[in-house]
Amino acid sequence: MPLSVMPTSSLADDPQPPAAISAVGLRKSYNDTLVLDGIDLRIPAGSVFALLGPNGAGKTTTVKILSTLISADEGQAQVAGHDIATSPQAVRATIGVTGQFSAVDGLITGEENMLLMADLHHLSRDEGRRIAAELLARFDLTDAAKKPASTYSGGMKRRLDIAMTLVGDPRIIFLDEPTTGLDPRSRHNTWNIIRELVADGVTVLLTTQHLDEADELADRIAVLNDGRIAAEGSPGELKRLVPGGHVRLRFTDPAAYRSAAPALPDAIRDDEALSLQIPSDGSQRELRTILDRLDSAGIEADELTVHTPDLDDVFFALTSTSGIPDQPKETAR
CATH class of the missing domain: 3.30.70 (Alpha-Beta Plaits)
Known part of the structure; x- marks a missing residue:
């Protein structure tokens, strides 16, 4: 029987915050392989929502559906109030997407990558240069702006990738495993960038296999397993699902x-x-x-x-058949 967090009842005069992303019954198959088996999501505006799960659980497929890169076989979803099936252009105008693999063109400079994105967003030449300069400065890339992106370190490329995503000032950002392959310092720098975005009111849907990353950043977490949400809740709620404390x-x-x-x-x-x-x-x-x-x-x-228990214990309990871990983590007090 899957673990679950029961929803907390709320008073009628204490409505939930508005949803930046909502989905009901999303299903997706590739040939005979069922990837998503009817998932429901509700992500409040101005929050970080993390999707965890093993490889093949459906994390990237969920992001691709919600960002209108592919269509769902069944189900409905709204992003920023727009239906992903009937108003995909309106959805695309409000979101930014940073995939697992960098969209940076290594043959041109960092600044040229930014200006290319400004052109794609139909910004004027002056506006594009202004925004590119502001974002390059914000992400500490001004000194490297005139250098080919192929000379950038992994952390610099990821910062440039996220900066490019922000050229259109999206209020909802999809980050698909944004720190894969980064060293610890670059990972922490990326975390700080994400925190700054959320502080500015941006909503972030994050997929990650780094459980400490979800624990550090996410307001709520959903654990995907075999195409279904095995459990959803705050990091603290999910940890309390696992006995042994x-x-x-x-x-x-x-x-x-x-x-x-x-x-x-x-x-x-x-x-x-x-x-x-x-x-x-x-x-x-x-x-x-x-x-x-x-x-x-x-x-x-x-x-x-x-x-x-920590999120490692929760993850293994929800995504394996071996049951609850025998030895929870300990913290000296």
């Missing part, structure tokens, strides 16, 4: 350890390691309860460690 107390004094066990009756004892393991979701309330019980008994633990 607990608090571990370790003692160096055997007498303190023996006194602590009766004060925490739900704890699992490890007499050899002098440790107690208490089931917990890691919340502040539960931690306070545990510490209050120790204080009431006049006992102090030498080490307290909170073990919480």
Whole structure:
């Protein structure tokens, strides 16, 4: 039975924020291969929504459908209030798309790449040059603007790629695995760019196989598996789907350890390691309860460690048949 996050009920006078992207029942097959099996999405404006899933799960196909690059076999979707089937040109006028593979032309300079995009958006010569200069400066590419893009590093090419996407001032951006192949510094620079875009009110639909990336950036995450959404929620909600969270107390004094066990009756004892393991979701309330019980008994633990599932655990639980991981990650407190 798939894991799921139940929707939270809301008051009638507290409406949901407007949706930048909405989809119902999207299906897509290639020959006899079913890639999307009826997915529903609702992405609020001004947010980051991440699609996770293994290779072949349907992430890129979803982006291609919503950006009108291909058509769905069944289902309906709206982007910026425009129907993707009946008003594809209106959709294209409001979006920007950065694919897995760079659209940068390495034979021309960075500035020429930007001006080419300005021409495609039918901007005047002066307006195109102004916007190109502003975006090159914003993405720290001014010094390299006159150099052939083939001489750029991977991180510079990705920055140029995103800058080219922004020439038309899109309010919705599709980023399909934007940091694939980048070094850690370039990845973090790209994350900062995405955060800046969202701070300006841009909506971002992000596909990624980097779970830490989704955890860092996304307001909500949907996990795709076998063409269906296996679960959707905030990063915190998805982590709470996976059982196994607990608090571990370790003692160096055997007498303190023996006194602590009766004060925490739900704890699992490890007499050899002098440790107690208490089931917990890691919340502040539960931690306070545990510490209050120790204080009431006049006992102090030498080490307290909170073990919480992370998105790796969620991903493997949802996309494999091996079940819930045995050992959640731990964070020392």
